[in-house]
Amino acid sequence: MMDNFENVNSRRTRPAKPPLGLDIIIRTAYKLLSENGMSGMSMRKVAKSLDTGPASLYVYVENYQKLSAYVLDYGLRDVKLVEDDTVYWKDAIINVLKSYFKVLAETPGLAELALTTSPNGTNSMDINECLLKYLQAGGISTRSAAWGIDILLLYVSSLSFERVLRNKKDDDLDDLVALYNTVDVSKYPMISKLKSELFSGDGGERFSWGIEVILQGLLSMQNN
Amino acid sequence: MMDNFENVNSRRTRPAKPPLGLDIIIRTAYKLLSENGMSGMSMRKVAKSLDTGPASLYVYVENYQKLSAYVLDYGLRDVKLVEDDTVYWKDAIINVLKSYFKVLAETPGLAELALTTSPNGTNSMDINECLLKYLQAGGISTRSAAWGIDILLLYVSSLSFERVLRNKKDDDLDDLVALYNTVDVSKYPMISKLKSELFSGDGGERFSWGIEVILQGLLSMQNN
DNA sequence: ACCTGAACACCGTTCAAGT
DNA sequence: ACCTGAACACCGTTCAAGT
Helix, strand or coil: CCCCCCCCCCCCCCCCEEEEEEEHHHHHHHHHHHHHHHCCHHHHHHHCCCCCCCHHHHCCCCCHHHHHHHHHHHHHCCCCCCCCCCCCHHHHHHHHHHHHHHHHHHHHHHHHHHHHHHCCCCCHHHHHHHHHHHHHCCCCCCHHHHHHHHHHEEEEEEEHHHHHHHHHCHHHHHHHHHHHHCCCCCCCCHHHHHHHCCCCCCCCCHHHHHHHHHHHHHHHHCCC | CCCCCCCCCCCCCCCCEEEHHHHHHHHHHHHHHHHHHHHHHHHHHHHHCCCCHHHHHHHHCCHHHHHHHCCCCHHHHHCCCCCCCCCCCCHHHHHHHHHHHHHHHHHHHHHHHHHHCCCHHHHHHHHHHHHHHHHHHHHHHHHHHHHHHHHHHHHHHHHHHHHHHHHCHHHHHHHHHHHHCCCCCCCCCCHHHHHHHHHCCCCCCHHHHHHHHHHHHHHHHHCC
Protein backbone atom coordinates (compact mmCIF):
# COMPACT_ATOMS: atom_id res chain seq x y z
CA MET A 1 0.00 0.00 0.00
CA MET A 2 2.86 2.32 0.68
CA ASP A 3 4.56 1.12 -2.47
CA ASN A 4 2.00 2.53 -4.85
CA PHE A 5 4.69 4.14 -6.92
CA GLU A 6 6.90 1.07 -7.37
CA ASN A 7 6.32 -1.98 -9.52
CA VAL A 8 5.33 -5.21 -7.81
CA ASN A 9 8.66 -6.86 -7.09
CA SER A 10 10.41 -3.62 -6.27
CA ARG A 11 13.84 -3.38 -4.68
CA ARG A 12 14.29 0.31 -4.07
CA THR A 13 17.55 1.84 -5.17
CA ARG A 14 16.60 5.26 -3.84
CA PRO A 15 13.82 6.64 -1.66
CA ALA A 16 10.41 6.82 -3.26
CA LYS A 17 9.97 10.24 -4.76
CA PRO A 18 7.26 11.99 -2.77
CA PRO A 19 4.54 13.64 -4.83
CA LEU A 20 4.91 17.38 -5.02
CA GLY A 21 2.62 19.62 -3.03
CA LEU A 22 2.64 22.87 -1.06
CA ASP A 23 3.24 21.14 2.26
CA ILE A 24 6.28 19.17 1.23
CA ILE A 25 7.74 22.24 -0.47
CA ILE A 26 7.36 24.30 2.71
CA ARG A 27 8.80 21.57 4.92
CA THR A 28 11.74 21.06 2.58
CA ALA A 29 12.44 24.79 2.41
CA TYR A 30 12.26 25.06 6.18
CA LYS A 31 14.65 22.15 6.57
CA LEU A 32 17.18 23.79 4.26
CA LEU A 33 16.76 27.09 6.09
CA SER A 34 17.27 25.59 9.52
CA GLU A 35 20.30 23.61 8.39
CA ASN A 36 22.12 26.25 6.37
CA GLY A 37 20.53 29.60 7.14
CA MET A 38 18.96 32.09 4.81
CA SER A 39 21.37 31.41 1.95
CA GLY A 40 20.67 27.68 2.24
CA MET A 41 17.08 28.21 1.14
CA SER A 42 16.41 28.97 -2.50
CA MET A 43 13.92 27.88 -5.11
CA ARG A 44 16.60 25.91 -6.89
CA LYS A 45 17.85 24.19 -3.77
CA VAL A 46 14.35 23.25 -2.68
CA ALA A 47 13.71 21.84 -6.14
CA LYS A 48 16.96 19.91 -6.16
CA SER A 49 16.23 18.61 -2.70
CA LEU A 50 12.89 17.32 -4.02
CA ASP A 51 14.67 15.83 -7.02
CA THR A 52 13.00 17.98 -9.61
CA GLY A 53 13.57 21.12 -11.63
CA PRO A 54 12.97 24.63 -10.28
CA ALA A 55 10.00 25.21 -12.58
CA SER A 56 8.02 22.49 -10.83
CA LEU A 57 7.62 24.54 -7.69
CA TYR A 58 5.69 27.28 -9.43
CA VAL A 59 2.63 25.07 -9.67
CA TYR A 60 2.24 25.40 -5.90
CA VAL A 61 4.05 28.60 -4.94
CA GLU A 62 3.67 31.92 -6.70
CA ASN A 63 7.18 33.11 -6.03
CA TYR A 64 10.07 33.09 -3.60
CA GLN A 65 8.60 35.78 -1.38
CA LYS A 66 5.37 33.85 -0.89
CA LEU A 67 7.36 30.74 -0.06
CA SER A 68 9.27 32.75 2.53
CA ALA A 69 6.03 33.85 4.15
CA TYR A 70 4.84 30.23 4.37
CA VAL A 71 8.17 29.04 5.73
CA LEU A 72 8.20 31.75 8.38
CA ASP A 73 4.75 30.81 9.57
CA TYR A 74 5.69 27.14 9.53
CA GLY A 75 8.76 27.94 11.62
CA LEU A 76 6.52 29.55 14.21
CA ARG A 77 4.61 26.30 14.85
CA ASP A 78 6.82 25.56 17.88
CA VAL A 79 6.03 28.80 19.67
CA LYS A 80 4.37 27.78 22.90
CA LEU A 81 1.20 29.66 23.62
CA VAL A 82 -0.21 30.15 27.08
CA GLU A 83 -3.71 28.73 27.38
CA ASP A 84 -4.13 29.03 31.12
CA ASP A 85 -6.53 31.85 31.94
CA THR A 86 -5.38 32.06 35.55
CA VAL A 87 -1.86 33.18 34.66
CA TYR A 88 -1.18 36.84 35.28
CA TRP A 89 -1.52 38.60 31.93
CA LYS A 90 2.00 40.04 31.97
CA ASP A 91 3.57 36.67 32.74
CA ALA A 92 1.57 35.08 29.97
CA ILE A 93 2.80 37.63 27.46
CA ILE A 94 6.39 37.32 28.61
CA ASN A 95 6.24 33.54 28.32
CA VAL A 96 4.84 33.61 24.81
CA LEU A 97 7.42 36.16 23.71
CA LYS A 98 10.22 34.16 25.30
CA SER A 99 9.17 31.14 23.32
CA TYR A 100 8.94 33.26 20.17
CA PHE A 101 12.44 34.56 20.84
CA LYS A 102 13.79 31.08 21.39
CA VAL A 103 12.30 29.72 18.19
CA LEU A 104 13.72 32.60 16.15
CA ALA A 105 17.13 32.43 17.79
CA GLU A 106 17.43 28.68 17.41
CA THR A 107 16.63 28.47 13.72
CA PRO A 108 19.21 30.16 11.52
CA GLY A 109 17.63 32.57 9.11
CA LEU A 110 14.24 32.66 10.78
CA ALA A 111 14.92 35.89 12.67
CA GLU A 112 16.00 37.64 9.49
CA LEU A 113 12.90 36.34 7.75
CA ALA A 114 10.72 37.67 10.57
CA LEU A 115 12.15 41.14 10.14
CA THR A 116 11.42 41.43 6.43
CA THR A 117 8.47 39.11 5.76
CA SER A 118 4.87 39.00 6.93
CA PRO A 119 4.12 35.41 7.90
CA ASN A 120 1.28 33.77 6.03
CA GLY A 121 -0.54 31.08 7.95
CA THR A 122 -2.37 30.12 11.08
CA ASN A 123 0.59 29.84 13.44
CA SER A 124 1.23 33.56 13.40
CA MET A 125 -2.48 34.15 13.77
CA ASP A 126 -2.57 31.94 16.85
CA ILE A 127 0.28 33.96 18.35
CA ASN A 128 -1.46 37.24 17.59
CA GLU A 129 -4.74 36.00 19.00
CA CYS A 130 -3.06 34.86 22.19
CA LEU A 131 -1.16 38.10 22.73
CA LEU A 132 -4.23 40.18 22.02
CA LYS A 133 -6.18 38.22 24.59
CA TYR A 134 -3.73 38.85 27.40
CA LEU A 135 -3.14 42.48 26.46
CA GLN A 136 -6.88 43.06 26.75
CA ALA A 137 -6.94 41.10 29.98
CA GLY A 138 -4.34 43.57 31.25
CA GLY A 139 -6.73 46.39 30.59
CA ILE A 140 -4.93 47.69 27.52
CA SER A 141 -7.23 49.43 25.08
CA THR A 142 -8.30 47.92 21.80
CA ARG A 143 -6.14 50.12 19.67
CA SER A 144 -3.11 49.91 21.93
CA ALA A 145 -3.36 46.14 21.88
CA ALA A 146 -3.68 45.93 18.12
CA TRP A 147 -0.69 48.16 17.47
CA GLY A 148 1.15 46.91 20.51
CA ILE A 149 1.60 43.33 19.33
CA ASP A 150 3.45 44.69 16.32
CA ILE A 151 5.96 46.54 18.50
CA LEU A 152 6.39 43.58 20.82
CA LEU A 153 7.02 41.08 18.02
CA LEU A 154 9.24 43.53 16.17
CA TYR A 155 11.35 44.14 19.24
CA VAL A 156 11.80 40.46 19.98
CA SER A 157 12.54 39.64 16.35
CA SER A 158 15.25 42.24 16.15
CA LEU A 159 16.80 41.14 19.43
CA SER A 160 17.04 37.58 18.19
CA PHE A 161 18.38 38.74 14.83
CA GLU A 162 21.12 40.65 16.66
CA ARG A 163 21.82 37.61 18.76
CA VAL A 164 22.19 35.50 15.62
CA LEU A 165 24.61 38.03 14.14
CA ARG A 166 26.62 38.05 17.33
CA ASN A 167 26.95 34.27 17.23
CA LYS A 168 28.29 34.28 13.68
CA LYS A 169 31.76 35.59 12.92
CA ASP A 170 30.18 38.96 12.40
CA ASP A 171 32.64 41.36 10.85
CA ASP A 172 29.97 44.01 10.76
CA LEU A 173 29.58 44.26 14.49
CA ASP A 174 33.34 44.30 15.01
CA ASP A 175 33.51 47.27 12.64
CA LEU A 176 30.82 49.04 14.58
CA VAL A 177 32.52 48.44 17.91
CA ALA A 178 35.80 49.66 16.42
CA LEU A 179 34.08 52.77 15.11
CA TYR A 180 32.58 53.54 18.49
CA ASN A 181 35.82 52.87 20.30
CA THR A 182 37.89 55.35 18.30
CA VAL A 183 35.31 58.04 18.82
CA ASP A 184 36.24 61.68 19.42
CA VAL A 185 35.21 62.45 22.97
CA SER A 186 34.60 66.14 22.35
CA LYS A 187 32.46 65.54 19.27
CA TYR A 188 30.54 62.61 20.73
CA PRO A 189 30.41 63.15 24.49
CA MET A 190 27.27 61.06 25.03
CA ILE A 191 28.39 58.11 22.97
CA SER A 192 31.78 58.13 24.69
CA LYS A 193 30.13 58.15 28.06
CA LEU A 194 27.67 55.38 27.25
CA LYS A 195 29.94 53.31 25.03
CA SER A 196 29.82 50.22 27.19
CA GLU A 197 26.06 50.40 27.68
CA LEU A 198 25.44 50.62 23.94
CA PHE A 199 26.75 47.12 23.39
CA SER A 200 25.94 45.67 26.77
CA GLY A 201 23.20 43.37 27.95
CA ASP A 202 23.49 39.62 27.94
CA GLY A 203 20.31 39.26 25.93
CA GLY A 204 18.19 37.94 28.75
CA GLU A 205 18.47 41.15 30.68
CA ARG A 206 17.77 43.29 27.68
CA PHE A 207 14.87 41.09 26.63
CA SER A 208 13.01 41.55 29.90
CA TRP A 209 13.87 45.23 30.01
CA GLY A 210 12.44 45.88 26.55
CA ILE A 211 9.20 44.01 27.13
CA GLU A 212 8.73 45.90 30.36
CA VAL A 213 9.34 49.22 28.63
CA ILE A 214 6.79 48.49 25.93
CA LEU A 215 4.15 47.13 28.32
CA GLN A 216 4.57 50.08 30.66
CA GLY A 217 4.31 52.39 27.69
CA LEU A 218 1.13 50.69 26.52
CA LEU A 219 -0.38 50.92 29.98
CA SER A 220 0.38 54.62 30.18
CA MET A 221 -1.62 55.19 26.97
CA GLN A 222 -4.86 54.01 28.56
CA ASN A 223 -6.11 57.49 29.16
CA ASN A 224 -5.41 58.90 25.71
CA MET B 1 44.90 69.79 -16.55
CA MET B 2 41.51 68.19 -16.26
CA ASP B 3 42.11 66.43 -19.51
CA ASN B 4 44.95 64.28 -18.28
CA PHE B 5 43.30 61.21 -19.64
CA GLU B 6 42.68 62.54 -23.15
CA ASN B 7 45.11 63.26 -25.93
CA VAL B 8 46.02 66.88 -26.63
CA ASN B 9 43.43 67.90 -29.17
CA SER B 10 40.67 66.01 -27.48
CA ARG B 11 37.03 66.26 -28.43
CA ARG B 12 35.28 64.24 -25.81
CA THR B 13 32.80 61.71 -27.00
CA ARG B 14 31.83 60.70 -23.49
CA PRO B 15 32.26 62.11 -19.98
CA ALA B 16 35.70 61.85 -18.45
CA LYS B 17 35.88 58.67 -16.45
CA PRO B 18 36.13 59.58 -12.78
CA PRO B 19 38.91 57.84 -10.86
CA LEU B 20 37.66 55.06 -8.66
CA GLY B 21 37.46 55.52 -4.91
CA LEU B 22 35.29 54.61 -1.94
CA ASP B 23 33.32 57.86 -2.06
CA ILE B 24 32.30 57.63 -5.68
CA ILE B 25 31.36 53.98 -5.22
CA ILE B 26 29.10 54.80 -2.29
CA ARG B 27 27.49 57.74 -4.08
CA THR B 28 26.90 55.68 -7.19
CA ALA B 29 25.41 52.81 -5.20
CA TYR B 30 23.16 55.23 -3.33
CA LYS B 31 22.01 56.79 -6.59
CA LEU B 32 21.09 53.38 -7.99
CA LEU B 33 19.31 52.47 -4.76
CA SER B 34 17.27 55.65 -4.64
CA GLU B 35 16.31 55.38 -8.30
CA ASN B 36 15.46 51.70 -8.51
CA GLY B 37 15.18 50.38 -4.97
CA MET B 38 17.03 47.57 -3.30
CA SER B 39 17.21 45.42 -6.44
CA GLY B 40 18.63 48.34 -8.38
CA MET B 41 21.78 48.31 -6.29
CA SER B 42 24.28 45.54 -6.91
CA MET B 43 28.03 45.24 -7.20
CA ARG B 44 27.73 44.63 -10.90
CA LYS B 45 25.39 47.53 -11.52
CA VAL B 46 27.57 49.91 -9.53
CA ALA B 47 30.57 48.74 -11.54
CA LYS B 48 28.75 49.10 -14.84
CA SER B 49 27.55 52.52 -13.80
CA LEU B 50 31.18 53.49 -13.17
CA ASP B 51 32.14 51.99 -16.51
CA THR B 52 34.35 49.26 -15.13
CA GLY B 53 34.24 45.58 -14.23
CA PRO B 54 32.85 44.28 -10.94
CA ALA B 55 36.26 43.20 -9.69
CA SER B 56 37.43 46.81 -9.55
CA LEU B 57 35.19 47.61 -6.61
CA TYR B 58 36.88 45.12 -4.33
CA VAL B 59 39.94 47.35 -4.04
CA TYR B 60 37.82 49.77 -2.00
CA VAL B 61 34.96 47.71 -0.58
CA GLU B 62 35.36 44.36 1.13
CA ASN B 63 32.01 42.98 0.07
CA TYR B 64 28.40 43.80 -0.70
CA GLN B 65 27.34 43.88 2.92
CA LYS B 66 29.98 46.45 3.82
CA LEU B 67 28.92 48.55 0.88
CA SER B 68 25.34 48.37 2.13
CA ALA B 69 26.43 49.64 5.53
CA TYR B 70 28.21 52.60 3.93
CA VAL B 71 25.27 53.36 1.67
CA LEU B 72 22.84 53.28 4.56
CA ASP B 73 24.92 55.72 6.55
CA TYR B 74 25.32 57.92 3.48
CA GLY B 75 21.56 57.88 3.04
CA LEU B 76 21.14 59.18 6.56
CA ARG B 77 23.09 62.37 5.82
CA ASP B 78 19.85 64.29 5.25
CA VAL B 79 18.38 63.49 8.65
CA LYS B 80 17.91 66.85 10.35
CA LEU B 81 19.27 66.95 13.86
CA VAL B 82 18.02 69.33 16.51
CA GLU B 83 20.83 71.52 17.83
CA ASP B 84 18.76 73.93 19.86
CA ASP B 85 19.19 73.26 23.56
CA THR B 86 16.09 75.21 24.51
CA VAL B 87 13.72 72.84 22.70
CA TYR B 88 11.77 70.55 24.99
CA TRP B 89 13.54 67.19 24.99
CA LYS B 90 10.53 65.23 23.79
CA ASP B 91 9.87 67.58 20.90
CA ALA B 92 13.52 67.39 19.92
CA ILE B 93 13.41 63.60 19.80
CA ILE B 94 10.15 63.56 17.87
CA ASN B 95 11.54 66.00 15.33
CA VAL B 96 14.70 64.00 14.77
CA LEU B 97 12.75 60.76 14.41
CA LYS B 98 10.29 62.41 12.04
CA SER B 99 13.16 63.45 9.84
CA TYR B 100 14.64 59.95 10.07
CA PHE B 101 11.28 58.50 9.06
CA LYS B 102 10.96 60.87 6.15
CA VAL B 103 14.41 60.07 4.81
CA LEU B 104 13.78 56.31 5.00
CA ALA B 105 10.32 56.56 3.49
CA GLU B 106 11.43 58.79 0.64
CA THR B 107 14.33 56.68 -0.57
CA PRO B 108 13.29 53.31 -1.95
CA GLY B 109 15.23 50.48 -0.36
CA LEU B 110 16.68 52.54 2.47
CA ALA B 111 14.09 51.39 5.01
CA GLU B 112 14.72 47.75 4.19
CA LEU B 113 18.44 48.37 4.48
CA ALA B 114 17.94 49.98 7.89
CA LEU B 115 16.16 46.88 9.20
CA THR B 116 18.88 44.43 8.24
CA THR B 117 22.11 46.41 8.23
CA SER B 118 24.08 48.32 10.85
CA PRO B 119 25.06 51.64 9.32
CA ASN B 120 28.77 52.32 9.16
CA GLY B 121 29.70 55.97 9.30
CA THR B 122 29.43 59.26 11.09
CA ASN B 123 25.89 60.17 10.08
CA SER B 124 24.36 57.43 12.17
CA MET B 125 26.68 58.35 15.00
CA ASP B 126 25.51 61.95 14.85
CA ILE B 127 21.92 60.76 15.08
CA ASN B 128 22.69 58.51 18.04
CA GLU B 129 24.60 61.25 19.82
CA CYS B 130 21.77 63.68 19.34
CA LEU B 131 19.07 61.28 20.56
CA LEU B 132 21.17 60.26 23.57
CA LYS B 133 21.60 63.89 24.52
CA TYR B 134 17.89 64.63 24.61
CA LEU B 135 16.96 61.36 26.30
CA GLN B 136 19.36 62.21 29.08
CA ALA B 137 18.00 65.75 29.17
CA GLY B 138 14.60 64.16 29.75
CA GLY B 139 15.95 62.45 32.82
CA ILE B 140 16.13 59.01 31.31
CA SER B 141 18.81 56.84 32.86
CA THR B 142 22.05 55.99 31.13
CA ARG B 143 21.13 52.43 30.39
CA SER B 144 17.59 53.21 29.32
CA ALA B 145 18.89 55.85 26.96
CA ALA B 146 21.49 53.55 25.42
CA TRP B 147 19.06 50.72 24.80
CA GLY B 148 16.17 53.09 24.12
CA ILE B 149 17.62 54.62 20.95
CA ASP B 150 17.71 51.13 19.47
CA ILE B 151 14.02 50.61 20.08
CA LEU B 152 13.13 54.05 18.80
CA LEU B 153 15.10 53.71 15.58
CA LEU B 154 13.89 50.15 15.06
CA TYR B 155 10.28 51.19 15.47
CA VAL B 156 10.57 54.07 13.05
CA SER B 157 12.49 51.97 10.51
CA SER B 158 9.87 49.27 10.51
CA LEU B 159 7.04 51.78 10.19
CA SER B 160 8.65 53.32 7.15
CA PHE B 161 9.39 49.89 5.69
CA GLU B 162 5.71 49.01 6.05
CA ARG B 163 4.77 52.29 4.47
CA VAL B 164 7.05 51.54 1.53
CA LEU B 165 5.46 48.10 1.09
CA ARG B 166 2.01 49.64 1.21
CA ASN B 167 2.93 52.06 -1.55
CA LYS B 168 4.12 49.30 -3.85
CA LYS B 169 1.64 46.89 -5.45
CA ASP B 170 2.15 44.69 -2.45
CA ASP B 171 0.60 41.30 -2.99
CA ASP B 172 1.85 40.20 0.39
CA LEU B 173 -0.23 42.62 2.35
CA ASP B 174 -3.31 41.85 0.29
CA ASP B 175 -2.86 38.19 1.18
CA LEU B 176 -2.59 39.05 4.82
CA VAL B 177 -5.69 41.21 4.80
CA ALA B 178 -7.54 38.43 2.98
CA LEU B 179 -6.37 35.90 5.56
CA TYR B 180 -7.55 38.07 8.41
CA ASN B 181 -10.87 38.81 6.74
CA THR B 182 -11.88 35.18 6.28
CA VAL B 183 -11.07 34.42 9.88
CA ASP B 184 -13.15 32.04 12.00
CA VAL B 185 -14.81 34.22 14.63
CA SER B 186 -15.03 31.44 17.20
CA LYS B 187 -11.40 30.43 16.85
CA TYR B 188 -10.05 33.98 16.65
CA PRO B 189 -12.42 36.16 18.66
CA MET B 190 -9.83 38.84 19.42
CA ILE B 191 -8.54 39.16 15.88
CA SER B 192 -12.10 39.31 14.55
CA LYS B 193 -12.95 42.03 16.99
CA LEU B 194 -9.85 44.11 16.29
CA LYS B 195 -9.55 43.38 12.57
CA SER B 196 -9.90 46.98 11.50
CA GLU B 197 -7.48 48.26 14.13
CA LEU B 198 -4.82 45.80 13.09
CA PHE B 199 -4.40 47.45 9.71
CA SER B 200 -5.47 50.93 10.64
CA GLY B 201 -3.49 54.06 11.30
CA ASP B 202 -2.64 56.56 8.62
CA GLY B 203 1.05 56.40 9.48
CA GLY B 204 1.26 59.79 11.09
CA GLU B 205 -1.09 58.80 13.87
CA ARG B 206 0.65 55.55 14.49
CA PHE B 207 4.05 57.18 14.35
CA SER B 208 3.28 59.61 17.18
CA TRP B 209 1.50 56.91 19.16
CA GLY B 210 4.50 54.56 19.03
CA ILE B 211 7.07 57.16 19.99
CA GLU B 212 4.89 58.18 22.90
CA VAL B 213 4.53 54.55 24.03
CA ILE B 214 8.27 54.01 23.99
CA LEU B 215 9.13 57.29 25.68
CA GLN B 216 6.53 56.71 28.39
CA GLY B 217 7.89 53.22 28.86
CA LEU B 218 11.43 54.52 29.16
CA LEU B 219 10.35 57.11 31.69
CA SER B 220 8.61 54.49 33.78
CA MET B 221 11.87 52.54 34.08
CA GLN B 222 13.60 55.34 35.93
CA ASN B 223 13.12 53.74 39.29
CA ASN B 224 14.31 50.25 38.39
C1' DA C 1 -3.46 19.70 -14.65
C1' DC C 2 0.97 18.69 -13.53
C1' DC C 3 5.78 18.23 -14.49
C1' DT C 4 10.26 19.40 -16.36
C1' DG C 5 14.97 20.74 -18.77
C1' DA C 6 16.61 24.48 -20.82
C1' DA C 7 16.97 29.21 -21.35
C1' DC C 8 17.03 34.13 -19.88
C1' DA C 9 18.70 37.64 -17.31
C1' DC C 10 20.76 38.27 -13.54
C1' DC C 11 23.85 37.73 -8.73
C1' DG C 12 28.70 38.14 -5.43
C1' DT C 13 33.27 37.01 -5.52
C1' DT C 14 37.85 35.41 -7.11
C1' DC C 15 41.50 34.56 -10.49
C1' DA C 16 44.98 35.69 -13.56
C1' DA C 17 46.88 38.88 -16.20
C1' DG C 18 47.69 43.40 -17.13
C1' DT C 19 49.50 48.52 -15.95
C1' DA D 1 48.97 49.41 -5.96
C1' DC D 2 45.34 49.64 -8.89
C1' DC D 3 42.55 47.92 -12.58
C1' DT D 4 40.05 44.58 -15.32
C1' DG D 5 37.69 40.70 -18.34
C1' DA D 6 36.66 36.29 -17.71
C1' DA D 7 35.38 32.58 -14.99
C1' DC D 8 33.01 30.18 -11.13
C1' DA D 9 29.19 29.00 -8.71
C1' DC D 10 25.18 30.51 -7.98
C1' DC D 11 20.10 33.18 -8.22
C1' DG D 12 14.38 33.71 -9.53
C1' DT D 13 11.41 33.12 -13.13
C1' DT D 14 9.48 31.81 -17.68
C1' DC D 15 9.13 29.08 -21.92
C1' DA D 16 8.14 25.23 -24.58
C1' DA D 17 7.45 20.76 -24.70
C1' DG D 18 6.13 16.79 -22.57
C1' DT D 19 2.58 13.52 -19.80
